[in-house]
Amino acid sequence: MAVDALALVAAPFPVLYSFRRCPYAMRARLALAASGTVCELREVVLARKPPALLQVSPKGTVPVLVLPDGAVLEQSLDIMLWALRRNDPQQWLPTSAPEMDRAMALIAQIDGDFKANLDRYKYPNRYALSDGLAHRVLGAQFLQLLDTRLETDGFLHGTHWGLADAAIAPFVRQFAHTDPAWFASQPWAALQRWLAAFEASTAYRGVMDKLPAWADGQPPRLFPDSQLLHFL
Numbered sequence: 063m064a065v066d067a068l069a070l071v072a073a074p075f076p077v078l079y080s081f082r083r084c085p086y087a088m089r090a091r092l093a094l095a096a097s098g099t100v101c102e103l104r105e106v107v108l109a110r111k112p113p114a115l116l117q118v119s120p121k122g123t124v125p126v127l128v129l130p131d132g133a134v135l136e137q138s139l140d141i142m143l144w145a146l147r148r149n150d151p152q153q154w155l156p157t158s159a160p161e162m163d164r165a166m167a168l169i170a171q172i173d174g175d176f177k178a179n180l181d182r183y184k185y186p187n188r189y190a191l192s193d194g195l196a197h198r199v200l201g202a203q204f205l206q207l208l209d210t211r212l213e214t215d216g217f218l219h220g221t222h223w224g225l226a227d228a229a230i231a232p233f234v235r236q237f238a239h240t241d242p243a244w245f246a247s248q249p250w251a252a253l254q255r256w257l258a259a260f261e262a263s264t265a266y267r268g269v270m271d272k273l274p275a276w277a278d279g280q281p282p283r284l285f286p287d288s289q290l291l292h293f294l
Contacts, residue, residue: 076101077128078141078285079115081108082270085232086138090125091269092228093142095286097149101127103285104276114278139169142229154224165226168218172230176204180233184240198244201237205253208234212252231260 078094078101080087094101106115111122119126119136127135127144135141146155156162179201183194191197208230211218218226234257238245246254260266268286276283 074130075282075284076130077104078102079104079106079112079119079124079126079128079276081106081124082272084124085236086123087125088232088269089229090127090138090141091285092232092265093145093154093225095265095269096152096154096228097145098151099145099148100284100286102282103273104283105273107275110275112276112278139173139229142225146225152224153222154219154228156219156225161220165219165224165229168226169229171204172233176201177233179204180237180240184236194240198241202248205234205237205248205250209250209253212256216252217256227256227260231257235261 076099078090080091080103082088082105091103104112104115106112106124108124115124115126116122118128118134121136123136125138125141127141129135135144143155156165179197182189182191182197183201186192186194186197208218215221217223218230234253238257248254273283
């Protein structure tokens with residue numbers, strides 16, 4: 063579905079501090095692109111965080127969206143909701159309060175226990191673990207729940223891709239890529255199809271361009287580009 067050109071934010075643009083592979087930043091970029099919200103994208107190297115980022119958000123994590131009026135959004139889900147509530151041509155937002163509650167509850171599980179298990183599975187040495195296999199088992203329990211839901215509805219949003227899908231897919235992707243052979247061997251056909259479709263989509267490819275690290279004084283790099291907006 064084409065994005066209404068009238069929905070695009072005019073200059074001065076919001077500024078998005080992002081890191082390409084971060085699943086939180088990925089979900090924010092997906093929603094900004096889907097809503098047609100043009101921003102200045104500043105790719106961050108987390109080992110060398112720019113002073114401009116730390117000035118607006120001392121916690122130093124991404125994503126961070128700085129709005130033209132100076133307001134700062136420091137949480138990925140807040141960025142998604144801000145963008146989609148401004149413009150939602152693909153109808154990512156649930157249309158009723160109960161549906162929104164279900165979506166937010168599912169996202170809370172990803173952002174809570176699942177993310178904790180994902181980190182320990184992917185980076186066991188950071189947590190003084192010999193391996194992350196016990197946490198893979200715990201994470202797999204939630205993936206089984208997602209697979210069951212996808213078998214019924216096709217999407218976590220329901221009948222089409224939506225907020226819950228975009229908020230959750232980057233984390234499932236990271237879990238799957240920790241050991242692709244193991245993930246492929248699991249009996250999660252619906253989940254595997256859903257993830258493969260996400261990774262093959264124009265939306266995913268359009269938010270995953272490799273960019274050099276931003277430095278103060280560089281010309282602004284606008285995101286999303288006009289080609290991506292044409293296909294959305």
